[in-house]
Amino acid sequence: MPHLPAAYNLARWLLRNDRNADDVVQEAYLRAFRFFHDLRGADARPWLLGIVRNACYDWMRQQRQTDDHLEFDELRDSDAAPSFGHEDPLALLEQHQRRERVNSALAALAPAHREVIVLRELEEMSYEDIARIVGIPVGTVMSRLSRARALLRQLLQHDTPLQQPRSD
C-alpha cells in the first residue's frame, strides 16, 4: 500500500487514537482509490496525505458535535511499554520518559500546529508539500511551523522532567 506509513502516522497523531486512525485511513484510501487506481509516485504522496488529513478533520468535526470535547488520556496508554533488554535499564527509562514528554507535548498542541510538526519533523516533507496537504500558502506553513515550535518549547519547559506514572 503506497505511502501508508506516512498516512497512518499523520492520522494517528491528529486523532490520537489507534482505532480511529485505522478507520479514517481506511476510509480515506478507499476514497482515494475511487479516483485513482495507482497511488504510487512522488506526486501522489501530498495528494494522498491531503485526503487523509481532510478525513481526519471531518472525523474530528463529527466527534465534536457528539461529545463536544476530546479527552486526551488515551494517548499515554497506547504507547508500548519499553522493552528492557541488555542495555542499561536506567538509560532506557530515561529515554522512555523523554519520549513520553515529547509525545505528550506534541499531542497537547492544537491540530493545526501538530500537523505541520508531524509532516515536517517526522515525515520530513518540504514546505511546498505541506502547503498542498494542509491547503495553505507556503508562507503560512513557515510561520505556523515557527509558532508550533515555540509552543512546543514552552510545553517541554513547563513539563517536569520526571513525570508521575499516570494511573488516574
Add this chain to the structure above:
Amino acid sequence: MQAPQDDMPATLVRQHATRHAPPPALAERILAQVRAEAPRPQASRRPRPPWYRWIESLALYGAGALSAWLAASVLLVAPPADPLAQQVMASHVRSLQADHLTDVTSSSHHTVKPWFAGRLDFSPPVADLAAQGYPLVGGRLDYLDGNTVAALVYRHDAHVINLFIWPAPPGAAADGAPRVSSVRGYQLLRWHTHGMQAWAVSDMAAGELRAFARAVDLEPGD
C-alpha cells in the same frame, strides 16, 4: 537567537516522538475492500458528484462496444488458435527464457544427430545449414502434444529458430504443404519433411521462415 531556540523542540520531536506504524492488517483490509468494490462501483454508499453517473454510463457503453467488437473480430475473422501452435510457441519462448536452449551444443550435425540416438525412438534429420545462412547451434529434447520430440536450434542473423521434429502419426495426411500461422507475433511454420512432421518457430518474417523450411527440405539430413 531565534533560530537555535526554534530548533530545539524540532530536534527533540525528530529524535524522540513516536512514529506510529500502521497495523499490518490495515493494508490488507484496504486492499480487500478496494478489490471488493472494484467490480461494482455503483454499489458503494458514498455520495457521488452528479457528473459521475454520466461518465460511468459512457464508460459502460464504451466497454460494451469494445467487447462486442473484440468478440466479433475473434469469432468472425481469426480462426481459433491451434492448441499445438500455442504449445510450439510456448516451447520456443521457454527455450529462450530459461537459458535452456540446447542440451547438446554443437554446430556439427555429426555431433548433434548421434546425441539424439539414445534418447529418441526415431532419428531426426539434422543438417548444418550454415552455407544457406542458418548455422546449427545445437539440439535438445522437448515435449509436444504428448510426444518427446527433437528440437533443433538454428540461428539466422540475430534470430533463433527452433525446429521441432517428430514422426507423423500413421493416419496423418501426408500433404507436405507448409502452413504458416502466427501466435503472439511469432511465426510458426508446419510442414512434413523427411517423413516426419516439422514445426519451425521464430520471430523472423513468414517469408524468411519459408526459405528456412526449403533449406531443410533440400538437405539430406544425415
